[in-house]
Amino acid sequence: MRYLKVIAQDRSGQGAADTLQFEFYEDDRLQRKATEADRQRLNAFGNTYLKCAWFNGGDGEERHLRIFSQNPSADGTPETVRLHFHEGPVIAYKAAARDLDNDGVFELILSTDVDNDGRANRTDRSRVVALAKQFLKVGW
Numbered sequence: 001m002r003y004l005k006v007i008a009q010d011r012s013g014q015g016a017a018d019t020l021q022f023e024f025y026e027d028d029r030l031q032r033k034a035t036e037a038d039r040q041r042l043n044a045f046g047n048t049y050l051k052c053a054w055f056n057g058g059d060g061e062e063r064h065l066r067i068f069s070q071n072p073s074a075d076g077t078p079e080t081v082r083l084h085f086h087e088g089p090v091i092a093y094k095a096a097a098r099d100l101d102n103d104g105v106f107e108l109i110l111s112t113d114v115d116n117d118g119r120a121n122r123t124d125r126s127r128v129v130a131l132a133k134q135f136l137k138v139g140w
Helices: 036-041 043-050 122-138
Strands: 002-010 019-026 029-033 063-070 080-087 090-098 108-110
Touching (some): 036 122, 090 122, 108 122
Antiparallel strands (some): 019 029
């Protein structure tokens, strides 16, 4: 399985993430860290991810996102994008966007409080859709 690992860090100690790292994995093996070209393509994704407030203090990497797509129909187009928000090796919570009829539109959004504001609402679903769409544009 291929996935993008996203790590946000608050290195300044100001209470908000100020550093983003992107790592590309295949079968839990690091393939590469994001290049400058990748970072340009990931800019919108990174900005949306920062709104999720899922970050580490200092240089920590325990809190991170693993995002990946699935193609159960094997037609070459992803029907599902899954987001796993990790706290170390444990998945703290999950979200997903599903294209039920393979028309390129996500009809089913499964999410909890992905922006950590204490409410699971339309904003959370919008963030999941935005992250899923932006992830698919990266092409990993």
